Amino acid sequence: MIDINEKTEYVILCGVSTDDGDDTEKSLDELKELADTAGAVTVAKVIQNREKVHPGTYIGKGKIEEVSELVARTGATGIICDDELSPAQMKNLSDALDIKVMDRTMLILDIFAQRASTSEGKIQVELAQLQYRSSRLIGTKNLSRLGGGIGTRGPGESKLEEDRRTIRDRISRLKKELENVKSNREITRAGRKRSAIPVVAIVGYTNAGKSTLLNKLTGAGVLEEDKLFATLDPTTRLYVTESGFNLMFTDTVGFIRKLPHHLVDAFRSTLEEAKYSDIILHVVDAANPECYNQMYVVYETLEKLGAGGKTVVTALNKQDIxxxxxxxxxxxxxxxxxxxxxxxxxxxxxxAIEEEIKNGRVQAEKLLDYKDAGLLGQIRKYGDLEAEEYREDGIFVRFNMPKERALSLGLLAKEEKPVY
Ligand SMILES: Nc1nc2c(ncn2[C@@H]2O[C@H](COP(=O)(O)OP(=O)(O)OP(=O)(O)O)[C@@H](O)[C@H]2O)c(=O)[nH]1
Ligand SMILES: [Mg+2]
Structure with a gap:
């Protein structure tokens, strides 16, 4: 939707390179894509080489002057920094430049706010925005400087002026609402588990083609777009394979480097689709020169979400290009x-998915020696610990986990049986 009342924003992107790799440049390229997605026009990119980010102003004094001249020359209306700024950095930098200062987190939150469509998605975004903003409510002078545009859209708009107390109340109310939605989801999850239809979580870097794949497989009709974060809300569809095997595919929010931690917290239940799935389908944009870095970010994020040990089938997508x-x-x-x-x-x-699911997971029971108690951590990490009893002769466990992993940990006993 185009809002004719909204002025186009012209932005300068700023990054700090703390090593000699070219990662900052790539990260800034991605920041530009994020800015495009949010509807802002990038007029310049600035990279500062520093041992570390300036604690008070993000970029150093000389660089601030350079940016200031660039603002005058290009007519930029704001700058976007490539990392999340501390409240102090944001204030100091906007005082020094006298221009709207944004950061990567604000930009991503803004895109999420524009895109959220279900009630759960909206609650999650509002929660993340309020949490991010509450620590940055320094005074109306700074707030009004934000003007319109990035950082002010979404459900929190009028609430910007409310005092901290109201915001705190709102945060706790939203958390409660989210708990309700979440418990519904957990009931659905439990239902799925009982019906024993294996769940395939489609994960991957944003724009890898996850929704396109779900649509092609199941005709789900999920929005696919050459923009970042087209999908925020999980969609689940049933798929019946040629041999008559049922699979549930779930498409969900994409990952990105430096995914704001407020978003990860607020979207935890959505992101955790991966954790509760039976297998992960990792969609990689094989046409993107950055695909190795993107894969790295995906595995790092899965690990953070407690889904690091799941069996993964990878689809190297976009072979046509x-x-x-x-x-x-x-x-x-x-x-x-x-x-x-x-x-x-x-x-x-x-x-490949059907085969991995059929062969991949076992349920087993075992009595562990107390000296092997360290294995409990491994079971939790790589599988589900379904029962755990401390007996005289050892620790009795029942678990299910990928067979390969169970074998390599020496955990398989006679009772093993495939889960499907
Ligand atoms: N050439 C080509 N383009 C593809 C292919 N798969 C997806 N795309 C394009 O890639 C873009 C992103 O596709 P989506 O399916 O929206 O990607 P996504 O992973 O769901 O992205 P988010 O929801 O934003 O995380 C779209 O423009 C698709 O048309 C493919 O196999 N080949
Ligand atoms: Mg999508």
Missing amino acids: AEDADIKDLHAAKTVKISAKTGEGLDSLVD
């Missing part, structure tokens, strides 16, 4: 080349 034919994902149990757009490779992908 990919140039590097030899991309490897060492984390994955299986890797399949596909094009979600043309449908190429989808049959093999579904076969």
Whole structure:
């Protein structure tokens, strides 16, 4: 939707490079895509090389002067810093530059606010925004400087002027609402588990093609777009394979480097789709030169969400335009080349998933020696610890986890049986 009352924002992107790699440049390229998605026009990019970020002003004094001149020359209406600024950095920098100062987190929150459509998504975004803003409510002078545009859209708009107390109350109310939605979701999850239809969580970097894949497989009709964070709310669809095997596919929010921690907290229940799934389908944009870094971010995020030990099948997507034919994902149990757009490779992908699910997980019981108690941590990390009893002769456990992992940990006993 185009809002004609909203002025276009012209922004300068600022990053700080603390090593000699070219990561900052790539991160700024991505920041530009985020700015595009939010509807802002990038007029310049500035990188400062510093040993570390300036604690008071993010960039150093000389660089502030340079940016100031650039603002005058380009007519920029704001700057966006590539890291989350502390409240002090944000205040000092906007005082020094006398221009709207934004950061990566604000930008991502803004995109989420524009995109949230379900009540759960809206609550989650509002919660993340309020938590982010509450620590930055320094005074109306700073707030009014924000003007309109990025950072002021979304449900929190009029609330910006409310005092901290009201915001705190609102945060706790939203948390309660979210708890309710969440318990509903958990009931659905429990239902799914009982009905024993395995759940395949489609995860991947934003814009990798997750929704396109779900649509191609199941005709789900989820919005697919060449923009970041097109999907915020999980969509789940049933898929029946040729052999008559049922699978539930869940499409969910994409990952990105420096995903704001307020968002991770607020979206935890959505993001945790991966944790409660039976298998992870990792969609990689194989046509993106950054795909290795993106894969790294995906695994790092999965680890943070407690889904690090799940079996992964990787779909190297966009084969119709990919140039590097030899991309490897060492984390994955299986890797399949596909094009979600043309449908190429989808049959093999579904076969691979079905096979991994059938062979992949076992449920087993075992009596552990007390000296092996360290294995409990491993079971929790890589599987579900379903029962744990401290007996005289050892620790009795019942668990289910990927078979390979259980074998390598020496956990498999006779009672083992496949879960499906
Ligand atoms: N050429 C080509 N483009 C693709 C393919 N799969 C997806 N795309 C395009 O990639 C863009 C992103 O696709 P989405 O399905 O929205 O990606 P997503 O992973 O769901 O992204 P978010 O929801 O934003 O995290 C769209 O413009 C798609 O048309 C493919 O196999 N080949
Ligand atoms: Mg999507």
